[in-house]
Amino acid sequence: MSASPLLYVKDLNVAFASRDGGAARAVDGLSLDIAAGETLALVGESGCGKSTTALALMGLLDAPDARVSAAQLRFGGTDLGALDERGWRALRGGGIGMIFQDPLSALNPVRTIGRQIVEALTLHRGVRGRVARGEALELLRLVGIPEPARRYDDYPHRLSGGMRQRVLIAMEQAGEPRLLIADEPTTALDVTIQAQILALLASLQKQTGMALLLITHDLGIVGQLAHRVAVMYAGRKIEERPVDALFDAPLHPYTQRLLRTRPSPTHAASERTRLSEIPGAVPAPGLAPGGCAFAPRCAFAQARCRDDVPDWRAITERDERDEHDEHDEHDEHDEHDEHDERNGGVRCVCADESPLIDARHVHA
Numbered sequence: 001m002s003a004s005p006l007l008y009v010k011d012l013n014v015a016f017a018s019r020d021g022g023a024a025r026a027v028d029g030l031s032l033d034i035a036a037g038e039t040l041a042l043v044g045e046s047g048c049g050k051s052t053t054a055l056a057l058m059g060l061l062d063a064p065d066a067r068v069s070a071a072q073l074r075f076g077g078t079d080l081g082a083l084d085e086r087g088w089r090a091l092r093g094g095g096i097g098m099i100f101q102d103p104l105s106a107l108n109p110v111r112t113i114g115r116q117i118v119e120a121l122t123l124h125r126g127v128r129g130r131v132a133r134g135e136a137l138e139l140l141r142l143v144g145i146p147e148p149a150r151r152y153d154d155y156p157h158r159l160s161g162g163m164r165q166r167v168l169i170a171m172e173q174a175g176e177p178r179l180l181i182a183d184e185p186t187t188a189l190d191v192t193i194q195a196q197i198l199a200l201l202a203s204l205q206k207q208t209g210m211a212l213l214l215i216t217h218d219l220g221i222v223g224q225l226a227h228r229v230a231v232m233y234a235g236r237k238i239e240e241r242p243v244d245a246l247f248d249a250p251l252h253p254y255t256q257r258l259l260r261t262r263p264s265p266t267h268a269a270s271e272r273t274r275l276s277e278i279p280g281a282v283p284a285p286g287l288a289p290g291g292c293a294f295a296p297r298c299a300f301a302q303a304r305c306r307d308d309v310p311d312w313r314a315i316t317e318r319d320e321r322d323e324h325d326e327h328d329e330h331d332e333h334d335e336h337d338e339h340d341e342r343n344g345g346v347r348c349v350c351a352d353e354s355p356l357i358d359a360r361h362v363h364a
């Protein structure tokens with residue numbers, strides 16, 4: 001965990017009501033933290049629970065369809081678990097902002113973009129009238145809308161996808177968010193515009209010190225923007241590392257497979273690779289097989305993986321150091337520990353804590 005995270009999530013669970021009257025977990029025991037000024041990327045294939053996590057963090061999942069619980073859900077000094085609807089409304093667009101893949105559906109089609117930004121300013125900062133108009137124009141300028149005074153009275157449908165995303169970012173900036181959640185913010189845009197939006201997010205982060213939770217399928221943009229990456233599979237976080245460490249030496253068998261779907265450096269920039277190229281699919285909530293949810297797709301699966309529910313635990317350099325120290329304390333340090341520390345790797349650990357698989361020498 002970072003020294004003083006802005007967002008601290010421990011053991012987040014989200015269950016959706018299923019047709020048979022039961023509940024199926026879409027997010028299962030997820031923990032993460034983000035510091036001010038930091039970008040954490042949340043990656044994984046379609047259906048692994050990324051957007052559900054984001055909606056839970058925005059207080060946008062309601063009972064009885066969704067049940068959200070967490071051991072801790074803290075944003076700055078606020079316990080999100082204790083917020084009522086009024087508290088969530090104050091936080092949304094204020095402390096925490098969110099932008100989506102499809103900005104058009106997030107904008108009101110019958111209001112000018114200027115008016116929508118003014119409304120956001122009024123709602124979150126109480127600014128009105130001429131002052132609000134001036135600030136709205138300033139925000140349009142900040143997000144790179146050319147000729148803001150002329151664009152102010154345009155309706156969303158008159159803008160390109162990239163411009164609409166800029167307007168949405170401007171509306172979110174109206175609330176001066178300390179955390180911006182960006183859920184596939186560039187997936188609907190072509191590659192040149194995508195690069196411009198990413199550059200805008202990076203520049204805003206630099207200017208404002210906001211934290212960024214970047215949700216994406218696209219590992220290319222993770223490399224450009226993120227400091228750390230958390231990988232999700234079937235509602236669970238299976239690995240979390242600094243971005244370079246993850247790209248250099250992915251630890252978990254699923255992460256290793258994901259990274260193999262990355263375009264090579266010689267791949268044309270226009271050829272986007274989505275993470276859907278691993279044969280098979282993420283099981284829907286409640287439909288994961290017994291044992292490890294990744295077992296049907298895992299090259300290392302053993303019979304035992306289908307029986308036990310392993311604690312998917314990546315052995316990071318830090319873990320290995322701790323393990324090493326522990327062994328030192330107990331005077332049980334042997335050659336095997338030294339070998340562990342040098343190589344790093346992943347162990348899928350079952351309940352009895354004996355390594356199920358050691359995937360140290362696998363190269364993505």
Ligand SMILES: Nc1ncnc2c1ncn2[C@@H]1O[C@H](COP(=O)(O)OP(=O)(O)OP(=O)(O)O)[C@@H](O)[C@H]1O
Pocket residue numbers: 016017026044045046047048049050051052053065217283284285
């Ligand atoms: N309101 C809901 N009721 C029931 N199931 C839901 C609901 N919302 C999402 N799900 C299911 O939860 C799982 C996770 O969905 P989620 O949208 O979080 O995935 P995702 O990782 O964001 O995928 P994508 O990359 O396609 O956006 C999916 O199987 C989805 O069908």
Ligand code: SF4
Pocket residue numbers: 253254292293294295296298299300301302305310348356357
């Ligand atoms: S527990 Fe087994 S199936 Fe699951 S990732 Fe590890 S080795 Fe693969």
Ligand SMILES: [Mg+2]
Pocket residue numbers: 050051052183
């Ligand atoms: Mg999603």
